[in-house]
Amino acid sequence: MPAAAGSLKKTPLNGLFREMGARLVDFSGWEMPVQFSSVLEEHQAVRSAAGLFDVSHMGEIQVVGRSALPLVQRLTCNDASRLGIGQAQYSALTTERGTFVDDVLVYRRAETRFLLVVNAGNADKDFAWIAGRAERDVEVTNDSSRYAQLALQGPRAEAILRACASIDPGAIRYYHFVEGDVRGARAIVSRTGYTGEDGFEIYLPPDRAPDLFKELLRAGRGAGLLPCGLGARDTLRLEARMLLYGNDIDETTTVLEAGLQGIVRLDKGDFVGREALAREKGAGVSRSLVGFELLERGIARHGHAIREKDREVGQVTSGTFSPTLRKSIGLAYVPSRLAAAGSRLSVGIRDREVEAAVVPTPFYKRPR
Amino acid sequence: MSQGSAIYPDHLKYTKEHEWLAVEGKVGTVGLTHYAQEELGDIVYVELPKTGTPVVAGEEFGTVESVKAVSEIYAPASGEVAEVNPALAEHPETVNKDPYGDGWLIKIRLADPDDLEGLMSAVEYRKFIEDEAN
Numbered sequence: 148m149p150a151a152a153g154s155l156k157k158t159p160l161n162g163l164f165r166e167m168g169a170r171l172v173d174f175s176g177w178e179m180p181v182q183f184s185s186v187l188e189e190h191q192a193v194r195s196a197a198g199l200f201d202v203s204h205m206g207e208i209q210v211v212g213r214s215a216l217p218l219v220q221r222l223t224c225n226d227a228s229r230l231g232i233g234q235a236q237y238s239a240l241t242t243e244r245g246t247f248v249d250d251v252l253v254y255r256r257a258e259t260r261f262l263l264v265v266n267a268g269n270a271d272k273d274f275a276w277i278a279g280r281a282e283r284d285v286e287v288t289n290d291s292s293r294y295a296q297l298a299l300q301g302p303r304a305e306a307i308l309r310a311c312a313s314i315d316p317g318a319i320r321y322y323h324f325v326e327g328d329v330r331g332a333r334a335i336v337s338r339t340g341y342t343g344e345d346g347f348e349i350y351l352p353p354d355r356a357p358d359l360f361k362e363l364l365r366a367g368r369g370a371g372l373l374p375c376g377l378g379a380r381d382t383l384r385l386e387a388r389m390l391l392y393g394n395d396i397d398e399t400t401t402v403l404e405a406g407l408q409g410i411v412r413l414d415k416g417d418f419v420g421r422e423a424l425a426r427e428k429g430a431g432v433s434r435s436l437v438g439f440e441l442l443e444r445g446i447a448r449h450g451h452a453i454r455e456k457d458r459e460v461g462q463v464t465s466g467t468f469s470p471t472l473r474k475s476i477g478l479a480y481v482p483s484r485l486a487a488a489g490s491r492l493s494v495g496i497r498d499r500e501v502e503a504a505v506v507p508t509p510f511y512k513r514p515r
Numbered sequence: 516m517s518q519g520s521a522i523y524p525d526h527l528k529y530t531k532e533h534e535w536l537a538v539e540g541k542v543g544t545v546g547l548t549h550y551a552q553e554e555l556g557d558i559v560y561v562e563l564p565k566t567g568t569p570v571v572a573g574e575e576f577g578t579v580e581s582v583k584a585v586s587e588i589y590a591p592a593s594g595e596v597a598e599v600n601p602a603l604a605e606h607p608e609t610v611n612k613d614p615y616g617d618g619w620l621i622k623i624r625l626a627d628p629d630d631l632e633g634l635m636s637a638v639e640y641r642k643f644i645e646d647e648a649n
Contacts, residue, residue, distance in 0.1 A: 185611075186582045187557040378556065378583060444560050446580050468559040468582050497585075 175268030196371030197301030206270025241420030295356035300346030343387025
């Protein structure tokens with residue numbers, strides 16, 4: 148049973164979702180829609196047409212001032228100096244051990260102005276982490292309550308957004324963004340997402356979000372756009388091997404173990420966690436996050452044991468039935484010697500041992 | 516949301532675990548209620564016992580798994596599995612689409628068709644889930 152509704156935080160769309168009859172659940176202390184119609188239908192809509200998500204629970208932290216870039220560089224493992232204005236990158240706030248304080252999107256809004264988009268459940272922790280390490284000439288603010296966020300995802304997202312915005316979504320390249328007018332609201336629109344499809348994330352003032360949500364739904368009706376909940380968001384992101392903080396990554400897993408070598412820039416200068424990550428890179432990781440497929444019926448879930456010949460060697464971090472592949476898939480940390488595609492494992496699903504094989508990831512890659 | 520008689524047919528008996536039972540002579544057909552399929556969401560696997568397996572009232576006899584969750588299925592009455600819905604292996608979503616019709620799970624050869632103690636009528640069941648929701 149969810150916690151008492153009064154104790155949960157609500158996005159500006161909560162009232163609209165109640166009217167729409169969405170099923171609402173507690174997610175990281177937020178009352179969020181898990182589904183509107185069916186997870187499978189919503190998933191399919193995003194892969195073949197478009198889906199609209201409310202992700203206003205995400206946190207937004209601004210880092211502004213002459214020392215903004217040095218601060219972001221010191222606290223994240225990717226190289227923010229490579230960002231042009233109007234560009235975004237996936238990165239992580241790292242601990243001294245090279246593990247995740249959080250995984251984040253870093254937007255460069257001006258030479259000295261960065262926006263960090265962080266996980267809902269980590270927003271306060273991240274803000275304290277960053278503000279506590281800020282020195283002179285930089286201001287850090289937790290602006291989470293000043294932004295709602297909508298994610299419009301799927302092959303038809305561009306056409307639908309074009310009908311609703313005075314900005315030209317076609318001019319925004321992948322992992323770039325523009326700031327401009329969307330239905331009379333000042334918004335940040337980036338070509339990013341958490342589904343493995345083309346799409347946009349739109350940050351706007353909370354009081355404007357319900358109107359834009361309704362307007363996008365209207366504009367997309369003929370194109371097959373569906374409102375989507377966190378259920379479909381989870382199956383979509385897992386097929387695309389996008390990681391979920393608290394499930395796949397946390398303060399006990401390093402960025403390299405998670406397989407995110409691409410966002411670890413050891414050559415950019417010193418940063419928190421650099422030494423640990425450099426050491427780990429030199430020695431090789433002892434365990435790796437791998438994708439697997441079940442060879443028998445069943446669904447692996449977070450926390451299920453991974454065994455090799457009766458010996459527990461790891462745990463499932465995420466698992467689901469993949470609607471696109473019609474297979475049961477998951478992610479797990481396993482000893483690196485078992486990380487190659489084709490390695491055989493078993494997953495303890497309740498009282499059964501289910502055969503599984505390590506497979507290449509992402510499980511799904513969109514056709515281009 | 517309305518919980519009309521169409522959603523919980525009057526001629527069925529119901530369990531607290533959200534199964535329904537339809538008795539015809541010595542055979543009882545078992546399925547999941549509308550409430551159960553809606554709570555589970557998209558069902559992707561159904562595990563059922565083989566024909567001939569004994570089942571005991573109130574005890575688990577199978578599992579249904581949806582994208583979101585796994586749930587045990589409990590026998591509304593005791594007896595022996597007389598038939599298993601063959602369509603569900605390939606099309607588990609039938610349980611969502613037609614929970615009282617093509618989405619039935621098993622038929623039980625009832626040990627005692629007159630002993631249906633502890634099962635609820637449609638009116639009682641409707642009240643039960645309203646209470647559970649509040």
